[in-house]
Amino acid sequence: MFNNAAILGVGLLGASFSLALKKHGLCGNVCGYGRSRANxxxxxxxxxxxxxxxxxxxxxxxxxxxxxxxxxxxxAELVKRASSSLKNGAVVTDVGSVKGRLVxxxxxxxxxxxxxxxxxPIAGSDRSGITxxxxxxxxxxxxxxxxxxxxxxxxxxxxMAVWNSxxxxxxxxxxxxxxxxxxxxSHLPHIIAYAMVNAVSDIDRSFFSYCGQGFRDMTRxxxxxxxxxxxxxxxxxxxxxxxxxxxxxxxxxxxxxLKASDAEALKxxxxxxxxxxxxxxxx
Amino acid sequence: MFNNAAILGVGLLGASFSLALKKHGLCGNVCGYGRSRANxxxxxxxxxxxxxxxxxxxxxxxxxxxxxxxxxxxxAELVKRASSSLKNGAVVTDVGSVKGRLVxxxxxxxxxxxxxxxxxPIAGSDRSGITxxxxxxxxxxxxxxxxxxxxxxxxxxxxMAVWNSxxxxxxxxxxxxxxxxxxxxSHLPHIIAYAMVNAVSDIDRSFFSYCGQGFRDMTRxxxxxxxxxxxxxxxxxxxxxxxxxxxxxxxxxxxxxLKASDAEALKxxxxxxxxxxxxxxxx
Numbered sequence: 087m088f089n090n091a092a093i094l095g096v097g098l099l100g101a102s103f104s105l106a107l108k109k110h111g112l113c114g115n116v117c118g119y120g121r122s123r124a125n126x127x128x129x130x131x132x133x134x135x136x137x138x139x140x141x142x143x144x145x146x147x148x149x150x151x152x153x154x155x156x157x158x159x160x161x162a163e164l165v166k167r168a169s170s171s172l173k174n175g176a177v178v179t180d181v182g183s184v185k186g187r188l189v190x191x192x193x194x195x196x197x198x199x200x201x202x203x204x205x206x207p208i209a210g211s212d213r214s215g216i217t218x219x220x221x222x223x224x225x226x227x228x229x230x231x232x233x234x235x236x237x238x239x240x241x242x243x244x245x246m247a248v249w250n251s252x253x254x255x256x257x258x259x260x261x262x263x264x265x266x267x268x269x270x271x272s273h274l275p276h277i278i279a280y281a282m283v284n285a286v287s288d289i290d291r292s293f294f295s296y297c298g299q300g301f302r303d304m305t306r307x308x309x310x311x312x313x314x315x316x317x318x319x320x321x322x323x324x325x326x327x328x329x330x331x332x333x334x335x336x337x338x339x340x341x342x343x344l345k346a347s348d349a350e351a352l353k354x355x356x357x358x359x360x361x362x363x364x365x366x367x368x369x
Numbered sequence: 370m371f372n373n374a375a376i377l378g379v380g381l382l383g384a385s386f387s388l389a390l391k392k393h394g395l396c397g398n399v400c401g402y403g404r405s406r407a408n409x410x411x412x413x414x415x416x417x418x419x420x421x422x423x424x425x426x427x428x429x430x431x432x433x434x435x436x437x438x439x440x441x442x443x444x445a446e447l448v449k450r451a452s453s454s455l456k457n458g459a460v461v462t463d464v465g466s467v468k469g470r471l472v473x474x475x476x477x478x479x480x481x482x483x484x485x486x487x488x489x490p491i492a493g494s495d496r497s498g499i500t501x502x503x504x505x506x507x508x509x510x511x512x513x514x515x516x517x518x519x520x521x522x523x524x525x526x527x528x529m530a531v532w533n534s535x536x537x538x539x540x541x542x543x544x545x546x547x548x549x550x551x552x553x554x555s556h557l558p559h560i561i562a563y564a565m566v567n568a569v570s571d572i573d574r575s576f577f578s579y580c581g582q583g584f585r586d587m588t589r590x591x592x593x594x595x596x597x598x599x600x601x602x603x604x605x606x607x608x609x610x611x612x613x614x615x616x617x618x619x620x621x622x623x624x625x626x627l628k629a630s631d632a633e634a635l636k637x638x639x640x641x642x643x644x645x646x647x648x649x650x651x652x
Contacts, residue, residue, distance in 0.1 A: 208581035212646075228579065270572050271580040275587045277623055278565060280642040282558060285616040287645050289553050294649055296511065297554040298491035300590040304558045307583040308646040312639035316632050323627040330624050333568040334617070340560055341613050344606045349599050356595035359563040362570050363495075363591040366577055 087112040087247070092149035093135060094142055094164050095156025096120045099181040099210065101134045101219035103153055108133075109221040110251045119145035120156070129216050143171040151248075154180035159317030161188065165195050174199040177241045179248075181207055183272065183314075184321040185232040186265035193236050201241035204232040204261060206268070207254060212309040225253035232261040269325035274333060276315055277326065279308040370395040370530070375432035376418060377425055377447050378439025379403045382464040382493065384417045384502035386436055392504040393534045402428035403439070412499050426454040434531075437463035442600030444471065448478050457482040460524045462531075464490055466555065466597075467604040468515040469548035476519050484524035487515040487544060489551070490537060495592040508536035515544040552608035557616060559598055560609065562591040 091107060093100040096118040107113040118126050118135035119142050126138035139145035146152050146168040154161045161182060172178070178196055182188070182204070189204045196202050209227040229249040233242050249256045259267070283305050286293055319326060336355070343352040374390060376383040379401040390396040401409050401418035402425050409421035422428035429435050429451040437444045444465060455461070461479055465471065465487070472487040479485050492510040494501075512532040516525050532539045542550070566588050569576055602609060619638070626635040 208579070211582060228581070230579070267573075267576050267579050270569050270576045271584045274568070275565060275584050278561060278620070279587055279646075280639050281616060281619040281623060282561060283642040283645050284619045284638060285557070285612065286553050287641065288615050288619065289612065290550075291645070293550050293553045294645070296491070296513070296550050297649065298511070299494060301554045301558050302649065303586045303589050304562060305646050305649075306586050308642045310643065312636050312643050315639055316636040319627060319635060320630055320632055323630065327624060327627055329568065329572060330620065330627075332571050333564060334620070336564040336567045336571065337561070337613065337617070340564060341610060344602060344610055344613075347603055347606065349603055352602060353595050353599040355567060356563050356598055358570065359566040359591045360593065360595050362574070362577070363562075363566050363588050366580065366585065366588075 087244070088150040089113070090115045090117065090148040091151040091153065092116075092145040092168075093118045093153050093155055094120075094145060094168070095154065095160075096126060096129045096135060096138075096216060097155060098214050098216065098218050098223075099207065100153060100155030101129060101216040102221065102223040103155065103181065104134050105219055105221035106224060106252045107248070112248060112251060113151065115148075117145045117149065125216065132216065132219075134216060134219055142168040146176070147171040147173075149173065150176055152176060152178040154178065154182065157314045157317040158182040158184050158188065158321055162191060162195065165192055169195065169197055172197055172200045176200050177244055178202045179205050179245050181205060183210070183268060183318045184265060185261040186322065188321060189232055189234055189261040193234060201238040203237055203241050203245040205245055205249065206230045206232070206264065207249070210310075212306050214311045214314070222253075224249065227254050229254035229256050230264055231256060231258045232264050233258055234261060265322050265325050269322050269329045273318060273322055273326045274329040276307050276310060277319065277330065278333065279305050280315075283308040370527070371433040372397050373431040374399045374434040374436065375428040375451075376401045376436050376438055377403075377428060377451070378437065378443070379409060379412045379418060379499060380438060381497050381499065381501050381506075382490065383436060383438030384412060384499040385504065385506040386438065386464065387417050388502055388504035389507060389535045390531070395531060395534060396434065398431075400428045400432065408499065415499065415502075417499060417502055425451040429459070430454040430456075432456065433459055435459060435461045437461065437465065440597045440600040441465035441467050441471065441604055445474060445478065448475055452478065452480055455480055455483045459483050460527055461485045462488050462528050464488060466493070466551060466601045467548060468544040469605065471604060472515055472517055472544040476517065484521040486520055486524050486528040488528055488532065489513045489515070489547065490532070493593075495589050497594045497597070505536075507532065510537050512537035512539050513547055514539060514541045515547050516541055517544060548605050548608050552605055552612045556601060556605055556609045557612040559590050559593060560602065560613065561616065562588050563598075566591040
């Protein structure tokens with residue numbers, strides 16, 4: 087499908103993507119680029135990438151497919167640095183958690199004849215790094231592709247075919263709508279989990295040793311990479327702040343019912359949440 | 370160890386306690402009481418209880434051990450109704466998530482010669498009901514026993530021996546301290562998970578279908594029983610409201626950093642939360 091791919095950012099997602107490309111025979115040679123030479127050397131030893139380059143433009147010079155898999159805040163700079171060497175007809179895609187304006191900016195910054203197609207596999211976790219890389223990471227996971235009116239149809243088709251080959255459930259969504267949806271179901275939950283853990287720290291750090299499975303599950307995402315989540319939070323900050331406001335209204339309502347010892351009103355909120363959550367299912 | 374036990378409230382915890390008593394040979398006969406006759410009949414068919422009674426006082430008339438395992442808001446009433454039939458020397462204990470003043474109140478309301486010892490196994494989940502009853506539910510789980518200065522030493526020893534037999538990690542804690550600790554690491558997280566799910570409902574219910582594992586893990590406890598959690602929330606409302614205030618300060622700080630696009634300040638909060646959460650471990 088592709089002769090050469092370049093993975094810019096060889097972490098959990100970039101490495102898993104590379105392994106999946108190889109497993110499904112979609113690409114001959116994969117060249118990696120990243121900030122840590124030690125990590126690139128290890129990725130090569132582990133058979134995740136075939137070679138690596140000291141510069142994004144060197145990594146991309148032969149690539150038919152370029153994957154942006156570093157923290158989203160660095161995408162613009164990576165494309166800028168790779169730009170001069172991008173081949174005519176190359177497809178640039180990504181695994182970033184933010185789309186919206188970033189998609190339009192990247193479309194603007196790739197050279198004419200190079201096609202950007204945004205993608206967001208819903209397969210991240212609190213884990214990061216190539217140690218957990220897995221060619222099956224994306225199987226059965228949602229992958230949201232975010233074409234715009236400028237997206238080249240053949241490039242879109244190629245990117246969708248890659249994710250379909252990986253066994254993902256592929257959907258398309260408008261880039262701006264994507265950012266609203268994921269502000270609500272992913273970015274806000276991360277902010278809240280971080281705030282929850284810090285609140286317990288503020289109260290008494292020794293309390294952590296008494297926590298049960300509920301607290302562990304609820305705060306698992308607070309172990310996620312601070313660097314990745316700082317980038318995501320800032321790039322999607324307007325949507326996230328809107329969601330924080332809606333969340334805060336809900337919390338304030340419950341707090342008011344607690345203050346008033348209003349059992350019936352409180353229970354109504356719990357019933358509503360419980361039935362919504364049960365409809366999502368357990369896994 | 371005991372000839373007869375009474376389980377007042379045959380749900381997930383009461384049924385699992387009964388099965389564990391039987392499995393470890395700690396009790397001859399277990400009599401159940403609960404609001405739903407159909408549930409009691411099913412519990413008897415499943416071998417969870419040996420018999421059941423239509424009234425708490427009938428259930429307790431022969432009991433050496435009485436377990437309060439209904440929603441905590443009903444404990445006072447249950448003890449009042451059972452009081453006249455409680456045997457001299459009987460031990461009354463519970464599996465409730467709130468202690469504090471409730472412990473002192475129950476100590477006051479059991480007849481002279483009957484001993485109350487509070488206990489809180491950290492083994493609940495979003496599941497409820499006897500379908501999930503399991504004699505091994507409490508193995509390796511924390512169980513917090515909350516003696517007061519009035520607790521009878523032999524009764525305390527007997528209750529601790531029961532939980533040790535079940536394979537729990539048994540600890541003692543002051544009843545008021547218990548309520549502060551669990552307001553922070555259990556009650557607040559439940560309130561937040563309920564508010565999180567309702568916030569997404571308010572924004573757009575269709576967004577639920579795009580959620581990933583992070584959202585599922587984070588909101589799993591929002592599927593918990595509204596009845597149980599209304600009782601817990603109101604009984605421990607002062608501590609919970611204090612924790613909500615600390616949480617809100619943390620959320621507001623992050624929101625301010627988002628507003629100011631202050632990457633460094635935001636990242637500091639994320640780093641602090643991430644390292645705290647990593648120290649707790651993953652399971």
